Amino acid sequence: MGKLTARAIAERALEIGDTEGLDAVTIRRLATDLGVTPMALYWHYKNKDQLLVGMADHLISGFAPKPAGERPWQAQLRDLVEGLVRTLRIHPCAKHVFEQIDAVEVPSFLAVWEQALSLARSAGFSVDESCLLSKYLLQSSIAIADASAHVPAHDPAEIRAKKVGLQALAPETYPNLVAMAGPLICGTPPGLYDTFGVDLVLSGIEALAARR
Structure with a gap:
C-alpha cells in the first residue's frame, strides 16, 4: 500500500467499529489489516485513546457548517443539526466513539461547536445557557443518528414475540401500549424518526428563545 496516513488508519478503525464493535479496534488488529507493523501506527496514534479521538475527528471532518449568510439563526441551527445527524449516521459506531472521548479534543468538532455557541447567543441565550444548549444539541444529534435506537432487532421471531407480548397486556390498563404495539416494537419510518x-429539539429551543 502507499504511505500510511492517520486518515487511512481512522477509516479502517471506523469500518471495524461499525461491523464488529469498538472492542475489536486495536492497534495490533489495525496493523494486520493495513499490512504494517504496530510501530508504524504509533507514529500517528500512541494509544487507543488517541485513536478514538482520531476516529471522532474523521467522523466529523466530512461535515462543514454552511456559511451564515443572511439566514435567521433558526434556519442555520436546523442546517447544523440535520447536517450533523447525516454525517454521524454514516457510521453506526459513532455514538460509541463519542461516548469514550472528550469532544474538546476533536479538532473538526470545534468549528461545529463554535457555530452552535454563536447561534445560541444570537438567539438571546446567556453564556451558561449557550454552553448547555450546545452540549444538548450534540447529545441529541448523536441520539437521533444512532440507527440502533430505532431499527428493530433483526430476528423476526424476536420482533413478533415482543409485539405479541405488548398486545397481550390488559387493554383497560394499558390501552396505548396495546394499540401502538406495532410501531413501538417494529419501529417508525426512518424519515419520520429523523424529522420528528x-x-x-429545535422547537424546544425556539420556544425558549421566544421567552427571552
Missing part, C-alpha cells in the same frame, strides 16, 4: 426528532 430534529423538530422536537
Whole structure:
C-alpha cells in the first residue's frame, strides 16, 4: 500500500467499529489489516485513546457548517443539526466513539461547536445557557443518528414475540401500549424518526428563545 496516513488508519478503525464493535479496534488488529507493523501506527496514534479521538475527528471532518449568510439563526441551527445527524449516521459506531472521548479534543468538532455557541447567543441565550444548549444539541444529534435506537432487532421471531407480548397486556390498563404495539416494537419510518426528532429539539429551543 502507499504511505500510511492517520486518515487511512481512522477509516479502517471506523469500518471495524461499525461491523464488529469498538472492542475489536486495536492497534495490533489495525496493523494486520493495513499490512504494517504496530510501530508504524504509533507514529500517528500512541494509544487507543488517541485513536478514538482520531476516529471522532474523521467522523466529523466530512461535515462543514454552511456559511451564515443572511439566514435567521433558526434556519442555520436546523442546517447544523440535520447536517450533523447525516454525517454521524454514516457510521453506526459513532455514538460509541463519542461516548469514550472528550469532544474538546476533536479538532473538526470545534468549528461545529463554535457555530452552535454563536447561534445560541444570537438567539438571546446567556453564556451558561449557550454552553448547555450546545452540549444538548450534540447529545441529541448523536441520539437521533444512532440507527440502533430505532431499527428493530433483526430476528423476526424476536420482533413478533415482543409485539405479541405488548398486545397481550390488559387493554383497560394499558390501552396505548396495546394499540401502538406495532410501531413501538417494529419501529417508525426512518424519515419520520429523523424529522420528528430534529423538530422536537429545535422547537424546544425556539420556544425558549421566544421567552427571552
